[in-house]
Amino acid sequence: MKDYKSLNHTRWDCKYHVVFIPKYRKKQIFGALRTHLGEIFHDLAKRKECKIEEGHLHEDHVHICISIPPKYAVSNVVGYLKGKSAISIAGNFMGKKKNFTGESFWARGYFVSTVGLDEDIVKNYIRKQEKEDERITQLNLFSPPKCN
16 A cells, blocks of 8 residues: 555645756756755755655756645745755855845756656656766767767
8 A cells, every 4th residue: 555645634645756957057066065955955845844755966957756745836845945955055155154135056947747656767767867867978978079
């Protein structure tokens, strides 16, 4: 039997595959920032009664499989994660100590898809995405340059 979660009058299992990128798709998510973001995303999700089931931080995008209670809109939770993490990045990595209003690290949009019964497939995709990105990068290293 599936393990459903409960609210006062609701039994639920709502999971979403979410992908978002840094502003201008800059390759910025590596090293200490990558470790920090992993911790901060889990902490922020917990504050909204959500749980990150699976996640992976690539250097230029983030994949998350997140469980969100039906009382929250997905857009609110994703906005919260992106906004609060941008403030944390500004304070810990960009030397800003106060006046965090208007901080922007992430691009405006995001991709979201319901997981439904394909949860294992989505989690497996997220796990293997980095290896696939590395494979494609390696293939591009050996391809001849394009002439314009």
